Amino acid sequence: MKLVIAIVHDEDAYELVDNITEKGFQVTKLATTGGFLKSGNTTLMIGVEKERVEEVLDIIKNVCKTRKTIISAPSPVMGTAGVFVPNPMEVTIGGATVFVLDVDRFEKF
Amino acid sequence: MKLVIAIVHDEDAYELVDNITEKGFQVTKLATTGGFLKSGNTTLMIGVEKERVEEVLDIIKNVCKTRKTIISAPSPVMGTAGVFVPNPMEVTIGGATVFVLDVDRFEKF
Amino acid sequence: MKLVIAIVHDEDAYELVDNITEKGFQVTKLATTGGFLKSGNTTLMIGVEKERVEEVLDIIKNVCKTRKTIISAPSPVMGTAGVFVPNPMEVTIGGATVFVLDVDRFEKF
Ligand code: NI
Ligand code: NI
Ligand code: NI
Numbered sequence: 001m002k003l004v005i006a007i008v009h010d011e012d013a014y015e016l017v018d019n020i021t022e023k024g025f026q027v028t029k030l031a032t033t034g035g036f037l038k039s040g041n042t043t044l045m046i047g048v049e050k051e052r053v054e055e056v057l058d059i060i061k062n063v064c065k066t067r068k069t070i071i072s073a074p075s076p077v078m079g080t081a082g083v084f085v086p087n088p089m090e091v092t093i094g095g096a097t098v099f100v101l102d103v104d105r106f107e108k109f
Numbered sequence: 110m111k112l113v114i115a116i117v118h119d120e121d122a123y124e125l126v127d128n129i130t131e132k133g134f135q136v137t138k139l140a141t142t143g144g145f146l147k148s149g150n151t152t153l154m155i156g157v158e159k160e161r162v163e164e165v166l167d168i169i170k171n172v173c174k175t176r177k178t179i180i181s182a183p184s185p186v187m188g189t190a191g192v193f194v195p196n197p198m199e200v201t202i203g204g205a206t207v208f209v210l211d212v213d214r215f216e217k218f
Numbered sequence: 219m220k221l222v223i224a225i226v227h228d229e230d231a232y233e234l235v236d237n238i239t240e241k242g243f244q245v246t247k248l249a250t251t252g253g254f255l256k257s258g259n260t261t262l263m264i265g266v267e268k269e270r271v272e273e274v275l276d277i278i279k280n281v282c283k284t285r286k287t288i289i290s291a292p293s294p295v296m297g298t299a300g301v302f303v304p305n306p307m308e309v310t311i312g313g314a315t316v317f318v319l320d321v322d323r324f325e326k327f
Contacts, residue, residue, distance in 0.1 A: 112319065135315065137259060137261060137315075139248055154223070154261070156315065156317060212317050212318065212319060213318045213319055213320050214316075214318035215316070215317055216275060216314075216318075217314070217315055217316070218282055218283040218284065218312075218313065218314045218316070
């Protein structure tokens with residue numbers, strides 16, 4: 001048995017939990033404040049059989065991996081005409097930090 | 110030294126913390142949202158000497174183990190007579206998921 | 219790779235996170251309620267290379283170690299004269315409980 005501790009961005013947490021539970025894994029979400037990836041992180045604990053660690057890591061990677069996206073930041077209104085000029089910006093989102101720990105003993109009561 | 114991570118139902122958490130601290134163990138309660146046992150879980154971390162792990166697991170088992178209970182769910186009011194018929198239902202409550210981890214090093218400052 | 223789990227007093231958490239990140243370590247703050255050191259604790263998770271564990275432990279010790287301090291507790295107002303007599307009291311503050319765990323595998327996505 002292994003314990004996977006994954007620190008992910010809040011915006012990826014919902015989809016990640018959904019994908020992980022769909023595959024039959026059990027996941028616990030810890031409320032996290034601040035941290036590894038600047039802010040707005042969620043820490044997940046996933047108990048997993050040794051043979052399925054790779055599978056869990058693949059799910060995390062697929063959902064959370066760092067990727068670039070274009071957002072349209074609002075620019076200031078120009079003069080009295082009130083023209084709104086969208087200001088496309090490339091930003092990096094996502095990312096996950098994952099620790100896999102050995103479990104000495106696992107019990108369910 | 111071992112680190113016991115126990116994920117329990119909120120309704121069992123108070124009694125469990127009480128029972129554990131009474132025996133001289135130190136316990137830290139993490140705010141948990143959602144998780145392993147559907148909803149309303151609490152994650153506890155308990156640092157414990159190797160020789161006393163069994164004792165901690167026994168306390169967790171005694172307080173948290175899955176058990177059945179009868180609740181009286183309100184049934185819909187019948188007609189104009191307003192007769193309330195209690196509707197006894199058997200539900201399963203409790204349950205704990207426990208990971209015991211090896212501690213490489215333990216310090217108190 | 220090691221995972222350092224440090225349970226510290228809330229009042230030391232900010233300075234500790236600051237000192238740890240300044241040295242290039244990554245830290246995740248978990249919301250903690252109650253626990254090891256009576257009340258108002260924060261749990262920090264710090265991923266760290268084996269060779270730098272000592273450095274992290276030193277930072278925690280320096281910031282959080284138990285120390286005595288003098289506080290002036292307000293004493294009751296005496297009679298109608300309303301004389302306020304400061305009441306110096308020595309109290310113990312700080313303290314940290316630290317677990318260092320082996321990391322089986324570490325990934326960043
Ligand atoms: Ni970020
Ligand atoms: Ni439940
Ligand atoms: Ni205290």
